[in-house]
Amino acid sequence: MKTKSVVLALVMALVSVAALAADPVNPKMVVVNQKDPATFKVIYEGSQTGKLTLRIWDNQGNKVVTQTISGVESFMRTVNFAGMTAGEYTIEVSGANGKQTQKITYQPAAGVSTQSAIHLSKLSAVDKYLLAVSNAKEVNVKIYDGVNNLVHDQNVAVNGSIGLVYDLSKVSGSPKFEVSSANETKVVRY
Secondary structure, three states: OHHHHHHHHHHHHHHHHHHHHOOOOOOEEEEEEOOOOOEEEEEEEEEEEEEEEEEEEOOOOOEEEEEEEEEEEEEEEEEEOOOOOOEEEEEEEEEOOEEEEEEEEEOOOOOOOOOOEEEEEEOOOOOEEEEEEEEEEEEEEEEEOOOOOEEEEEEEEEEEEEEEEEEOOOOOOOOEEEEEOOOOEEEEEO
16 A cells, blocks of 8 residues: 555656646746856747747846847747856746746856957848947948948947847848957858
């Protein structure tokens, strides 16, 4: 009789854990620090396809990042805090499934300078590219088409950090970005 009670309790515990892990209604979010202390991976899994919004706030309540991702129910993004002030940040993902938040603490590695950081990436949307700049006052953005013709040349006031999305659907060939700040120049061909 005692063995049956223990087995029954064990089975009930396993069913409860399985139900929690397979919860089809509630979204799940995990933020994991990577080997580089400045990068965090945001992993989100929802139950409905739709529009999701990723937001990050600093410990003063200032919104430092907003990114909208459409037509997905799950995603994985790497967020780079290089050049940001050390401290606590809140990462939030919201959408039709509700809102999930997690607090993280960013502490730059010893010896990390406050030199500007330029990051370029192709977004999942066709022909859209993200430029993120931190710790700069101004950058020059040059974009070239597939045969190296200059199609865009702009000086952008940053005054700290900025994120810009470029729609290059009318640019032929693989675009090339050349982004320059006072401290560095980054060239990326897609």
